[in-house]
Amino acid sequence: MHDRSVQPGMPDTVMLNPVQHRIDLLISRVLRFGVLVAAAIGAIGLLLFFVRGPQPGDPQTLHELLTLQSGTLRTSLHAIATGVLSGQPDDVMRLGVLVLILTPTARVALTLVLFALERDFVFVVIALVVLVILLLGLAGLVGG
Amino acid sequence: MVGIELFVVGLCLFSFLAGLLGSLIGLGGGILIVPLLTLGFHLDIHLAVGASIVSIIATSSGAAAAYVRDHLTNVRAGIFLELATSTGAVLGALLVPFLPGRALYFLFAAFLLASLGPMARRLGEEVPSGVQPDWLARHLRLGGTYPDRALGRLVTYEVTRVPVGFAMMFVAGLASALLGLGAGALKVLAMDWGMRMPMKVSTATSNFMIGVTAAASAGIYFWRGDVVPLIATPVMLGVLAGSLVGAQLLLRLTNRRVRQLFIPILLVIAVQMLLRGLGVW
Numbered sequence A: 001m002h003d004r005s006v007q008p009g010m011p012d013t014v015m016l017n018p019v020q021h022r023i024d025l026l027i028s029r030v031l032r033f034g035v036l037v038a039a040a041i042g043a044i045g046l047l048l049f050f051v052r053g054p055q056p057g058d059p060q061t062l063h064e065l066l067t068l069q070s071g072t073l074r075t076s077l078h079a080i081a082t083g084v085l086s087g088q089p090d091d092v093m094r095l096g097v098l099v100l101i102l103t104p105t106a107r108v109a110l111t112l113v114l115f116a117l118e119r120d121f122v123f124v125v126i127a128l129v130v131l132v133i134l135l136l137g138l139a140g141l142v143g144g
Numbered sequence B: 001m002v003g004i005e006l007f008v009v010g011l012c013l014f015s016f017l018a019g020l021l022g023s024l025i026g027l028g029g030g031i032l033i034v035p036l037l038t039l040g041f042h043l044d045i046h047l048a049v050g051a052s053i054v055s056i057i058a059t060s061s062g063a064a065a066a067y068v069r070d071h072l073t074n075v076r077a078g079i080f081l082e083l084a085t086s087t088g089a090v091l092g093a094l095l096v097p098f099l100p101g102r103a104l105y106f107l108f109a110a111f112l113l114a115s116l117g118p119m120a121r122r123l124g125e126e127v128p129s130g131v132q133p134d135w136l137a138r139h140l141r142l143g144g145t146y147p148d149r150a151l152g153r154l155v156t157y158e159v160t161r162v163p164v165g166f167a168m169m170f171v172a173g174l175a176s177a178l179l180g181l182g183a184g185a186l187k188v189l190a191m192d193w194g195m196r197m198p199m200k201v202s203t204a205t206s207n208f209m210i211g212v213t214a215a216a217s218a219g220i221y222f223w224r225g226d227v228v229p230l231i232a233t234p235v236m237l238g239v240l241a242g243s244l245v246g247a248q249l250l251l252r253l254t255n256r257r258v259r260q261l262f263i264p265i266l267l268v269i270a271v272q273m274l275l276r277g278l279g280v281w
Helices: A018-052 A062-066 A077-085 A089-117 A121-138 B002-025 B030-040 B045-069 B075-098 B101-121 B135-139 B162-179 B184-194 B199-223 B229-252 B255-278
Strands: B144-148 B153-157
Touching: A018 A089, A018 B045, A018 B075, A018 B229, A062 B002, A077 A089, A089 A121, A089 B045, A089 B075, A089 B199, A089 B229, A121 B075, A121 B199, B002 B030, B002 B045, B002 B184, B002 B199, B002 B229, B002 B255, B030 B045, B030 B255, B045 B199, B045 B229, B075 B162, B075 B184, B075 B199, B101 B162, B101 B184, B101 B255, B135 B162, B144 B199, B162 B184, B162 B199, B184 B199, B184 B255, B199 B229, B199 B255
Parallel strands: none
Antiparallel strands: B144 B153
16 A cells, blocks of 8 residues: 555536535534634634733633632623623623534534435434534533 | 733643544543643632533534535534433433442553454554445445545445444443533444444544534533633634644545554543542542
8 A cells, every 4th residue: 555656636526416515514504604604703702802801700720710619600691781781801701602512503404404305304304403402401400 | 911811821731732633533531631620720620521511522623624625524424413412411410419429430441452462453444445334334325435635535434333333323322411521532443333433533523413412511611601711712613623733634644544543543542530539630
């Protein structure tokens, strides 16, 4: 085997199954979009923090940040929305993380739709079960 | 104030490395992030796991975008096996109060150590040959083809022993719920050793799956406030950047090289699990 004897390059992808090709491309785009949006929001939140500094109610020093106890910064969708609207750095960052957490969920939902369009019903059921479990987990009902 | 800023920048740089490594070998980077935060900064373990969950999802989504586009990820096998990991995770969450956590760490460690042998024996293998697809693999059409940039050709592979892989994935789901891990190492083993998939396909598909496993348990940590913005955000940004670079690297690495990278990491995780089982950490 001479792995390096062939010039590395992209072999012809035309030989791939066109259905697989299309599904892969769509999934890839959704993941990339989710990740970029999450990163952009997170970066804005971090910049806000550097500009405005720690807000009342948030950890004020590195020592406070590192000695936080589990459950002290409890949050909710409503609290995040209010915080984002008033430019609270921590809530903007939470929104970024939330978008990141939702990205795999969006990917599973998309595959569900794609399998349905392909009339691949075994996989529709599989994706549906995964999606339901994922949504229950996101709501905080199972997992952890 | 300056302390926090320095911490944030440092954590971001460290997370870059975690994302780079995690995306190459199909793990979430938790094996680097959790020890740094708990041992290095004495952070509460729940908050460290919260950061690790963010790291896992970021590695997974960041690298998977590239792997799926280049057909390295076996999407059908990934979704099918997510059925096993997510039902395993639900069962695990229900069983948490009844199971001894320590014994689980030992079990996990023993399993990883036991898999070192079979892994090492296949160090020289590039693409598994002579794999006969079993009944499930044929009916679910789990086999695949990917263009291998390191070999410069299309690689077509079959999948076999699906029930073995499915059972291992179920255990991986249990472990991730019980121990708060992405259990990426178990997932790679389930596909590489269990189902005889090529190493790169195994790590890329594991990468694809760990995001879903982690997202399922992310809810509880997130709403409880265990995903601390000033810790999670630098981790997310660093890991994302690292995973994008790592993804470009994996496409160019041979299966053999990836396996050489995976084995020492397996050993490190096994030792971590032993230490946690012993209560040292």
